[in-house]
Amino acid sequence: MMSQTEKTAALYRMVMPTHTCPFGLKALHLLKSKGYTVEDHWLKTREETDAFKAEHGVATTPQTFIGGQRVGGYDDLRRFFGQRVADPKAKTYTPVVAVFAVTALLALAVTWAATGSLVTMRTLGWFISFSMVVLAILKLQNIEKFSSMFLNYDLLARAWVPYAYIYPFAEAGAGLLMVSGALPWLSIPVALFIGSVGTVSVFKAVYLDKRELKCACVGGDTNVPLGFVSLVENLMMVLMAVEMLFMSV
Structure with a gap:
C-alpha cells in the first residue's frame, strides 16, 4: 500500500480572472478521486503560464507531478491511472x-x-x-x-x-x-x-x-x-x- 507521501501530487493549472482551465479542474478531480493530496498551484497570468511552460519544456497546461516526476497533462494523467483516452479521430456510434x-x-x-x-x-x-x-x-x-x-x-x-x-x-x-x-x-x-x-x-x-x-x-x-x-x-x-x-x- 502506498504511503501518504507517495499519495501526494503537485498540479499546475491556469486559474485566471477570466479563464479557469477545464482540464485543470478535471485533473484536480481525478487526483482527489484517486486519494491523492494535491498541491494545487495556480498559474494566474499568461506570463506565469508561459514561464512555467518554458521552464519545464511543455506546450500545454495543466501539468501533474507525482513523486517528483512529471506525469503530464490531463490525458497523460488518465493513462497513468490506466483509464481510456478517447481518440478524436476514431470512428464512433x-x-x-x-x-x-x-x-x-x-x-x-x-x-x-x-x-x-x-x-x-x-x-x-x-x-x-x-x-x-x-x-x-x-x-x-x-x-x-x-x-x-x-x-x-x-x-x-x-x-x-x-x-x-x-x-x-x-x-x-x-x-x-x-x-x-x-x-x-x-x-x-x-x-x-x-x-x-x-x-x-x-x-x-x-x-x-x-x-x-x-x-x-x-x-x-x-x-x-x-x-x-x-x-x-x-x-x-x-x-x-x-x-x-x-x-x-
Whole structure:
C-alpha cells in the first residue's frame, strides 16, 4: 500500500480572472478521486503560464507531478491511472446511440403523458418523428459542414447541390408534422421522398461502391461511419411515411 507521501501530487493549472482551465479542474478531480493530496498551484497570468511552460519544456497546461516526476497533462494523467483516452479521430456510434436512446425515452414519456400507458400504437411513430426532428437539429447546427459531408454520398445532392441545404429543413418539417398529425398530404410524401433517396444513396455508397465515408446523419462534426446506422435513419422515415399512408386510407 502506498504511503501518504507517495499519495501526494503537485498540479499546475491556469486559474485566471477570466479563464479557469477545464482540464485543470478535471485533473484536480481525478487526483482527489484517486486519494491523492494535491498541491494545487495556480498559474494566474499568461506570463506565469508561459514561464512555467518554458521552464519545464511543455506546450500545454495543466501539468501533474507525482513523486517528483512529471506525469503530464490531463490525458497523460488518465493513462497513468490506466483509464481510456478517447481518440478524436476514431470512428464512433456514440452520437447516434445518444439520439435514439433519448428519443425513445421521450416517446415513452409522451405516450405515458397522453394515454397513461407506457406503450401504444403511436409510440413507435412518435419515436421516429422525434428522431427525425432531433437529427435535423444536429444538422442545422452547422449546415455548411453538414452539406459538405452530405455531398460525398447523396445522389440527389450531388446532382443538385441546393438539396443538401434543403434536406435538414425537410426532415425537421416532416418530423414535426408527423408528431402533430397535421397535413399528412405534405409530411407523408416528403418523408417518403427524402427517406427513399437517402436509402438508395447510402446503399450504393456503402454496399455497392464500398466507400468508407463519414455519415452526415448527426451533423458534420462527428466521426460516425456511413453504413447501417445511416440506412436505418432513412428506412425509419420510409416506414413512418408508409404507416401514416395506410392509416390515412
